[in-house]
Amino acid sequence: MQRLATTVETWWPETPAFLHSGITDLGTEVTNRVVKIIACDTCGFRSPVNQRLRTRCTAIRRARGHLDAR
Template sequence: METWWPQILAFIRTGITNAASEGTNRVIKTVARDAYGFRSPVNQRLRTRCATTRRTRGHLDPR
């Protein structure tokens, strides 16, 4: 607990976490793992970008 106390205190004071960036990193790693073996790095970047957009993750209603 002593090791993480500064980070815990920062959260208590601000209410801000890095959960969003951790979630995005997780999606990127999953897409990269799924695309392993594809020859084109450009296509892998496009797949990652598509997977991390809000519309793809269901946050925006296209209506």
């Protein structure tokens, strides 16, 4: 409960701005999550170029709606 109270207190000034505008950073957070998951999956690639290519291709497929946001 203490941690929750600290978080709410920290973000309290931003809360009215969200309620007024309705704008969130959800899209950015989902993209970051997908990139982190794919980066972990591609740790076996020997070439960093192939790692980046696989991550980029997956993120693009996600942005185009071909992957589920699970």
